[in-house]
Amino acid sequence: MTLAMLGTGIMGAAVARNWLRAGQEVRVWNRTRANAEPLAEDGAFVADSAAEAVAGAGTVVTVLFDADSVESVMRAAAPGLTTGALWLQLSTVGAAGADALGRLAEELGLVYVDAPVLGTRGPAEQGKLNVLASGPQEAKARVEEPAGPIAAKVTWCGAAGRGSRVKLVVNSWVVTNVAALAQSVALADALGVDFLSLIEGGPLDMGYAHMKTPLMLGREYPAAFPVEGAAKDAGLVAELAGMLGVDSSIVDTARAAFEAAAARGFGGEDIAAVYEAVRAPK
Numbered sequence: 001m002t003l004a005m006l007g008t009g010i011m012g013a014a015v016a017r018n019w020l021r022a023g024q025e026v027r028v029w030n031r032t033r034a035n036a037e038p039l040a041e042d043g044a045f046v047a048d049s050a051a052e053a054v055a056g057a058g059t060v061v062t063v064l065f066d067a068d069s070v071e072s073v074m075r076a077a078a079p080g081l082t083t084g085a086l087w088l089q090l091s092t093v094g095a096a097g098a099d100a101l102g103r104l105a106e107e108l109g110l111v112y113v114d115a116p117v118l119g120t121r122g123p124a125e126q127g128k129l130n131v132l133a134s135g136p137q138e139a140k141a142r143v144e145e146p147a148g149p150i151a152a153k154v155t156w157c158g159a160a161g162r163g164s165r166v167k168l169v170v171n172s173w174v175v176t177n178v179a180a181l182a183q184s185v186a187l188a189d190a191l192g193v194d195f196l197s198l199i200e201g202g203p204l205d206m207g208y209a210h211m212k213t214p215l216m217l218g219r220e221y222p223a224a225f226p227v228e229g230a231a232k233d234a235g236l237v238a239e240l241a242g243m244l245g246v247d248s249s250i251v252d253t254a255r256a257a258f259e260a261a262a263a264r265g266f267g268g269e270d271i272a273a274v275y276e277a278v279r280a281p282k
Contacts, residue, residue, distance in 0.1 A: 002027065003146060004057035006050055006073050008036040010223065011090070011117070012063035014124035015150050017042050022149035029053035031073075051080035059086045059146055060110070066232060067097025071104055083109040086142050090131075092116045092171065092229070094236035095243060098164035113139050114160045116167040117151075120224035128152040134163035165240060172237040172251055174208075175230045175271070179254035181209055182275040185216050189279070212272040219276075221269035228267040230274070231258035 001024060005016045008030040019026050020042045029047040030036035036046050047053035054060050054077045064070045070091050087110040089101055098114045105112030113135035123129050127150050133143055134157040147154045157163045188195035196213050199205045215221050234255035241248035257277045266273035 001025070001059060001145060002057045004054040004060045004077075005029070005044075005063065006053060006061065006077065007063040007091070008039060009063065010121050010226075011124050012061075013039060014121065015061070015063065015090070015129075016044060017125075018127045018149040019146070020044060024146075024149070027053045027055075027057060049080075050074075050077035053077070053080070054082075054085075055080035056082065057085060058082065059088060059142075061088045061090060061146070063090045065229070066091070067093035067100060070097075070101060074101075074104060074108065078108055081108055081110065084111060086111045086113065086139065086146075088143065088146060089114050090117055092167055092233055092236070093164055094168065095161065095165050095240045097236075098161040102160045111136065111139050111142070112160055113143055114163045115143070116164055118167070118170055122224065123152075124150070130155055132157055132163040132166050134158050134166075135160045168233070168237045168240050171230075171233045174225075175234045175237070175254045175258065176250055177206075177208060178212060178230070178271050179257045179274050181212055182216060182257070182272070182278050185213055185275060186279045189217065212270075215270060215272035216275035216279075221266065221273040223268060223270045225271050226268050227258050227261050227271055227273050230271045231255055231262055231267075234258060 003019055003024055003026050005012055005026060005028045008028050016026050016028055016039055027045045027047055028036045028039050029050050040046050050073050062070050064073060087105055102112050113133055115131050115133040118130040129151045131147050131151045131154045133154050157166045185195050234251050237251045238248040257274050260277035261274045264276055266276050
């Protein structure tokens with residue numbers, strides 16, 4: 001099986017490397033070629049264009065920032081696409097975006113599986129993502145082989161587009177919890193109190209707080225999930241909430257904090273950098 005990976009950022013590069021380790025033939029493309037070239041050392045073919053990357057590939061995978069970038073890249077890839085190829089769409093594109101890409105897949109003659117993933121850099125590198133797949137029943141068997149090296153499990157969510165909706169449920173939890181954590185850590189730090197010692201071992205404790213608090217206090221934010229992505233996803237959550245008649249005020253507040261952190265130059269840093277939007281000045 002030949003896999004074409006379009007997008008080799010944090011997630012795309014990790015996924016591609018796991019396929020290469022599993023002995024798959026992988027063709028990669030990235031808008032900034034320099035970001036894709038390290039994968040050549042792992043055995044990938046680095047293409048000069050999206051169309052070249054997908055030529056002859058039975059499975060095309062997109063891991064890009066948003067629905068607009070996915071559509072743009074897939075239209076650029078169109079001359080090289082094989083009719084009937086599987087399109088495994090791993091990007092977080094939101095409900096409306098997932099539906100629009102489904103229509104594009106029909107136009108391009110592809111079998112579309114909307115399959116955003118749960119997990120950041122660590123799980124991606126370890127091949128332990130949870131793939132939230134949604135699409136035609138007959139595509140399930142075709143998804144299992146490429147999912148094997150990259151996923152701890154595949155959760156089937158129903159018809160195409162459901163995966164993206166379910167992903168936003170989880171991302172709503174992530175962005176609101178990290179923004180709330182930043183608020184609490186900032187308050188504790190201003191008082192000279194160790195926040196983690198207050199919650200550790202009790203019912204309020206959680207692993208994610210132990211992952212992100214040291215980054216906040218150290219003010220170093222190596223990206224696993226960048227601030228700009230969290231702000232974008234918070235907007236997608238609010239959009240879905242509007243579709244479903246659910247109030248979005250909590251995620252709207254979190255989005256404003258992530259946007260403030262991005263405006264201060266932390267857009268490419270880890271979501272823990274939302275701390276910079278709320279911390280007390282020293």
